[in-house]
Amino acid sequence: MMADTTVPADGVDRRDFINIAAVSAAGVGGLAVVFPLISQMAPSADVLAESTTELDVSAIEPGQSIKAVFRKQPLFVKRLAPQEIAAANAVDASSLRDPQTLAERTKEGHGDILVTMGVCTHLGCVPLGAVEGENKGEFDGYFCPCHGSHYDTAGRIRKGPAPTNLEVPDYEFTSDTTITVG
Amino acid sequence: MSFPWAKEYKPANDFTKWVDEKLPLPRLVYNAVGAGYPVPRNLNYMWNFGVLAGFCLVLQIITGVVLAMHYAANAEVAFATTEHIMRNVNWGWMMRYMHANGASFFFLALYIHIFRGFFYSSYKAPREMIWLLGVVIFLLTMATAFMGYVLPWGQMSFWGAKVITGLFGAIPLVGEPLQIWLVGGFAPDNAALNRFFSLHFLLPFVIAGVVILHIWALHIPGSSNPTGVEVKQESDTVPFHPYYTAKDGFGLGVFLILYAAFVFFLPNLLGHADNYIEANPLATPAHIVPEWYFYPFYAILRAFTFDFVLSAKLWGVLAMFSSILLWFLLPWLDRSPVRSGHYRPLFRKFFWFGLIPCMAVLFVCGGAPAEEPYVMLSQIATAYYFIHFLVIIPIVSSIEKPEPLPYSITEAVLGSDKDAVLGENTTPAT
Numbered sequence: 001m002m003a004d005t006t007v008p009a010d011g012v013d014r015r016d017f018i019n020i021a022a023v024s025a026a027g028v029g030g031l032a033v034v035f036p037l038i039s040q041m042a043p044s045a046d047v048l049a050e051s052t053t054e055l056d057v058s059a060i061e062p063g064q065s066i067k068a069v070f071r072k073q074p075l076f077v078k079r080l081a082p083q084e085i086a087a088a089n090a091v092d093a094s095s096l097r098d099p100q101t102l103a104e105r106t107k108e109g110h111g112d113i114l115v116t117m118g119v120c121t122h123l124g125c126v127p128l129g130a131v132e133g134e135n136k137g138e139f140d141g142y143f144c145p146c147h148g149s150h151y152d153t154a155g156r157i158r159k160g161p162a163p164t165n166l167e168v169p170d171y172e173f174t175s176d177t178t179i180t181v182g
Numbered sequence: 183m184s185f186p187w188a189k190e191y192k193p194a195n196d197f198t199k200w201v202d203e204k205l206p207l208p209r210l211v212y213n214a215v216g217a218g219y220p221v222p223r224n225l226n227y228m229w230n231f232g233v234l235a236g237f238c239l240v241l242q243i244i245t246g247v248v249l250a251m252h253y254a255a256n257a258e259v260a261f262a263t264t265e266h267i268m269r270n271v272n273w274g275w276m277m278r279y280m281h282a283n284g285a286s287f288f289f290l291a292l293y294i295h296i297f298r299g300f301f302y303s304s305y306k307a308p309r310e311m312i313w314l315l316g317v318v319i320f321l322l323t324m325a326t327a328f329m330g331y332v333l334p335w336g337q338m339s340f341w342g343a344k345v346i347t348g349l350f351g352a353i354p355l356v357g358e359p360l361q362i363w364l365v366g367g368f369a370p371d372n373a374a375l376n377r378f379f380s381l382h383f384l385l386p387f388v389i390a391g392v393v394i395l396h397i398w399a400l401h402i403p404g405s406s407n408p409t410g411v412e413v414k415q416e417s418d419t420v421p422f423h424p425y426y427t428a429k430d431g432f433g434l435g436v437f438l439i440l441y442a443a444f445v446f447f448l449p450n451l452l453g454h455a456d457n458y459i460e461a462n463p464l465a466t467p468a469h470i471v472p473e474w475y476f477y478p479f480y481a482i483l484r485a486f487t488f489d490f491v492l493s494a495k496l497w498g499v500l501a502m503f504s505s506i507l508l509w510f511l512l513p514w515l516d517r518s519p520v521r522s523g524h525y526r527p528l529f530r531k532f533f534w535f536g537l538i539p540c541m542a543v544l545f546v547c548g549g550a551p552a553e554e555p556y557v558m559l560s561q562i563a564t565a566y567y568f569i570h571f572l573v574i575i576p577i578v579s580s581i582e583k584p585e586p587l588p589y590s591i592t593e594a595v596l597g598s599d600k601d602a603v604l605g606e607n608t609t610p611a612t
């Protein structure tokens with residue numbers, strides 16, 4: 001009993017130690033509970049499992065695009081016509097908002113296949129232009145009607161509020177005619 | 183709490199006496215909204231909207247609980263169960279129209295309530311805490327309504343969810359992971375729909391809790407009034423019941439007539455036809471707009487079209503959130519000792535010819551396509567909005583010469599107050 005009430009010379013007594021130990025243990029315990037509570041909101045295993053898509057690109061004619069689905073979001077695959085490639089290469093990439101050349105946005109040996117997400121980098125609408133007859137915007141690529149973003153033939157932002165080029169997802173050619181996205 | 187002349191609760195019989203001893207709940211009600219709560223005698227109908235907003239909250243909770251009995255939050259069937267409510271469930275159409283239009287009327291009441299606060303400077307000492315809690319309620323209600331609108335899983339639901347969660351992607355570094363975490367996937371889907379339903383069910387009860395704090399804080403100084411002169415004596419007040427139960431009840435009747443007209447005759451006027459098309463992640467509707475009550479803030483979001491140090495997108499997001507958050511600072515931005523706009527000539531002009539037209543322009547632009555002249559107009563109005571609160575209000579409050587205030591509420595109402603003769607009372611008192 002005496003030991004509990006007399007404060008030692010350094011000012012720290014047994015009770016201080018017990019206090020700090022108890023509060024720290026409760027704090028660590030609390031954090032251990034908070035982590036799962038936060039983590040449960042991240043994409044679940046089945047959502048992550050949906051994350052690759054395989055596509056055959058052989059049937060796409062020059063100048064044509066197809067709209068596919070990747071991670072439940074639209075994906076544009078376009079075979080560029082020679083004049084579209086020429087138009088994309090005619091601009092000085094360093095003058096663009098998000099400087100990238102067409103070559104940097106395509107795979108070597110497949111310079112005419114442009115794979116991008118069909119998700120406007122402004123606030124996520126689906127741009128027009130992948131379907132025959134849709135408005136392709138002032139730069140003949142894609143046009144987002146939501147707030148007026150214009151993308152060029154390489155899917156680069158040229159005018160409007162979008163901050164970056166249409167995203168090129170991770171993908172690779174698994175054969176000459178098929179790609180695997182994701 | 184309350185004034186010394188407040189009537190005391192007297193249990194009428196042995197039973198109520200017994201209850202009062204064990205749990206003085208009837209006493210609490212009597213002192214809060216009964217004859218035991220003295221209220222300024224001169225309140226006009228602008229003071230009706232707090233009660234109306236509270237009524238709307240109850241209405242939303244009742245109709246919402248009913249809808250939740252028939253609705254399923256799964257992306258496969260959510261749209262179908264909403265249609266099931268409309269077609270198969272007995273009175274389901276009425277419950278849904280009451281809930282959807284109830285949200286609109288809730289915001290109508292809140293906007294009038296808030297702008298009442300702006301005009302009469304209800305946010306000033308000693309009522310800062312009431313105001314701060316009110317802003318919290320407004321933010322929570324906006325979040326609740328946004329998530330509720332996602333539930334029917336129509337095209338506007340889906341694309342609204344996508345655009346609004348996309349806002350978080352504008353935050354540097356953590357933006358994209360944060361956005362994916364919020365929606366539980368790469369785009370809104372089942373995970374997002376489910377968590378929105380869970381929160382949409384929960385938040386109204388959180389709001390109800392904050393409303394109780396709001397009213398608790400209100401009952402410490404009591405209501406302000408159109409003169410802004412504080413209550414001085416018993417003749418300045420009347421008991422809440424029966425005077426304001428009757429007045430608020432009449433206002434509620436008028437409000438309900440208007441509400442019923444919408445529910446029964448114009449149920450879809452405030453909605454968007456696109457929301458009767460099931461969500462399609464691969465096709466965006468031609469013209470995405472939020473519900474009308476978000477228009478002014480949506481206009482602020484879209485007003486930023488140029489990069490300046492930060493990206494245009496980030497500016498838009500910051501401006502939209504700060505346009506409401508800055509209301510938290512209002513009690514300290516406005517330093518005038520006079521509350522009511524009736525006695526503040528310059529402040530009043532900026533209110534009617536500055537803030538109100540500015541909000542009207544933002545409202546129109548928020549619902550319009552992102553084209554000229556709307557883009558330019560929303561830029562001008564956004565600039566004015568921030569200048570109004572951050573520059574004009576502080577400057578006006580320090581240079582303005584207020585008009586003479588009445589001595590008391592009694593004098594303002596009756597033309598004279600016998601106590602007023604004693605002193606020189608035309609100086610601006612508070």
Ligand code: HEM
Nearest residue numbers: 242243246247249250253278282285327330331333334386
């Ligand atoms: C702050 C109060 C509330 C607001 C502002 C609000 C707002 C909304 C809105 C705007 C909608 C979309 C209406 C439509 O287009 O059909 C909605 C739907 C829904 N709400 Fe609420 N709500 C509130 C409280 C509640 C509560 C308390 C519940 C349940 C306990 C609830 C359950 C539902 C359900 C099940 C739906 C989907 C059915 C439908 O779309 O009609 N709500 N809410």
Ligand code: FES
Nearest residue numbers: 120122123144147
């Ligand atoms: S979402 Fe495409 S321009 Fe805004």
